[in-house]
Amino acid sequence: MQRDSGAAPVGDAAGSGTPAGGGVPRRGARPETLDLMHALRGRIASHELPPGAKLREQELADEFGVSRARVRDVLAALEQRGLVERIPNRGAVVTRLTPRQVCELYETREVLEGLAVRLATANAPAEGWQDLVEAFGAPAERDIRSGDLEAYAELLAGFRRRVIEACGNDLVTALLDALHERTAYLVRRLILVPGRALDGLHEHRAVLGAMRRGDADEAERLKRANIRAAAACFRRYQRFVL
Amino acid sequence: MQRDSGAAPVGDAAGSGTPAGGGVPRRGARPETLDLMHALRGRIASHELPPGAKLREQELADEFGVSRARVRDVLAALEQRGLVERIPNRGAVVTRLTPRQVCELYETREVLEGLAVRLATANAPAEGWQDLVEAFGAPAERDIRSGDLEAYAELLAGFRRRVIEACGNDLVTALLDALHERTAYLVRRLILVPGRALDGLHEHRAVLGAMRRGDADEAERLKRANIRAAAACFRRYQRFVL
DNA sequence: GTCAACCGGATTGTCGACAAGAAAGACGCC
DNA sequence: GGCGTCTTTCTTGTCGACAATCCGGTTGAC
Structure with a gap:
């Protein structure tokens, strides 16, 4: 590397x-x-x-x-x-990317990342997510409120890596990698939208909460809601981020 | 050519x-x-x-x-x-394909086809599915019971085509095409499993019922259940079909 | 008789050269 | 002076030939 x-x-x-x-x-x-x-x-x-x-x-x-x-x-x-x-x-x-293509990417990511979270929750021991639960707690909120979005972005990337690693499905891993590669710069810009980072943090806390409880279905549902929220954010601010 | x-x-x-x-x-x-x-x-x-x-x-x-x-x-x-x-x-x-890879393909197809069905239901007028509802009614059951699995397979392919066409998401279309290409021969063999064709028919009737009512979320849920059932069938009979 | 090394044939990997096509500029015409 | 056309140059598309590598059979030694 x-x-x-x-x-x-x-x-x-x-x-x-x-x-x-x-x-x-x-x-x-x-x-x-x-x-x-x-x-x-x-x-x-x-x-x-x-x-x-x-x-x-x-x-x-x-x-x-x-x-x-x-x-x-x-x-x-x-x-x-x-x-x-x-x-x-x-x-x-x-x-x-056209706005249309971005929407398609979000729709696809919604279901695939939901799947990855579900599989990760089902396959890995629930206790294993404790460190992420804590990382997404007070420290992350402090980062965001202080404007250290780089730290938050790194945290998100870490979460993504851990999930993909734990999901144990190489096909999903490859697909999500390819998709994420095309939206990564967009995500970085969307974090700038007022309130989006904090909203995203709350959503991820909910997802991690379900994962920590071992509730795979709920974790999937929450992850999908998270991406849907991000997509809605994009649609609203697409004139700024594209 | x-x-x-x-x-x-x-x-x-x-x-x-x-x-x-x-x-x-x-x-x-x-x-x-x-x-x-x-x-x-x-x-x-x-x-x-x-x-x-x-x-x-x-x-x-x-x-x-x-x-x-x-x-x-x-x-x-x-x-x-x-x-x-x-x-x-x-x-x-x-x-x-290894059994593991087949399972991964099914997991991925589950969420992507679910998505395609949801989008198709949301984007196309509900009345447009009426012909498929009828085709999956008595005629299809007659085909299956008489052992004309070729006709049933053609019906399934037609359903798939219509959904993919109506979903309006080129990315999902391309991904599903690639995935289906790798599992098509497997699906053909799974149809041979006793009872699977009829079960699949009933599942598709349920999916089409939801689509005909315009209930996109329910259609997605039912389509996912359908693929999960197919995956379970594969796991049980993998020694025969692989 | 068994094993190892060797060699010939075949297959893949790599490259440079040539041809076809498009963009940019020069020229002439109106 | 503006515009259409031609030429030049650059870029891409295509191919055949050469080199590296691997597989199979053969030969030789123990």
Whole structure:
């Protein structure tokens, strides 16, 4: 791990918990190709390559010291993940999400994250969530009220990682990873909406409460409500965050 | 085009309703490449290429009259879809699903198909489902009791198509297409289990009843119950169907 | 007779070169 | 001067050839 450094503000959506998913097997086993894939995913997620940015094959090949064919393979993989769009004979550009697509992403995340929470609750011992319950208690509220949103974002990322890790379903893990990668920067902006961070905190407390009690169905229901609230927040403020 | 013929028993999971999904953009825009992709997906889904079958690049290139590079691209795309596994320097083989993976597929399908049904119910006029309600009535029961499972399978595929079409979420459409492609042959075998077809019919009647009433939440709940029942059936008879 | 090493054939992985197409600029015409 | 067209240049798409690797059979030694 230990990605280069700077310019990685987005909660490391690319590759932390799960190197490359399991249900959807990884593509490009070669080390250099993997680096390129990883780098591009990071740059797109962090908006170092913003939506609409053009990706020239030769340019990337030179920068990473690989052949153009390799770059092409990576671009094809990124296209399948929905991170770039390729127009025949015109090249690849970073995908720009439409409000409609964002809503679809939220709808899908709602059910998949709900599933992940349910599975995690059912599969892992309830006591194991105690540390998260405490982390989402007073400390988190203090962070938010003091404006330390970075700490809160990190907490959220930690929760996500733990759930995905515990759910024991590689397919869901891979799908959620791909989805989260496309919405991570949006989530970061939505945290700025007045009151959203605190609301989200309360919602997560409720979810964790159910998980701590071992109530998987209720945890799923609450997690879905949480994402629905986030989606509603997006719809209301989409003019600001898109 | 015009694949040989016969040996296409699986309910056309590859490409009927949606040419290649929307949220996850299609790969390989060239006509010949698309043909190859389509053909291989069909052969894998229909078990004309059974799990474990080896896919030789030159062989496919010769058969379809394309260059090996194109075959390679298609194999990479199939790998990302989870249809084949590629081992470095050893080639590509059709993926063999483990019982664990099948369970994961069912868990994922449960929430995604539930979502699709909910969206379809919410977005389309309730009266529009009347024809399906009738089709799943006496005629379907007659088909099943008379052993015409092909007709019932076709009915199920039609239901699926209509729901996916009406749900209006391209991302869910693409994901469900990919998932269904991997479980289609399993579903066909599970229909053989004594009583399963009739049970499934009753479950679908319930789902359609809720859709016909415009009760989206109940429809989702019932569709999830339906898939859970199918999953339970698989777990019980997995020794026979795998 | 069994095992190990070796070698030939086959298959995959990688690359560079060529061709086709599109964007930008130059030129001429109205 | 504005506009359409042609040319140039750049970018992408495609392919064939070469190198690396693996599988199977064969040969030799113990």
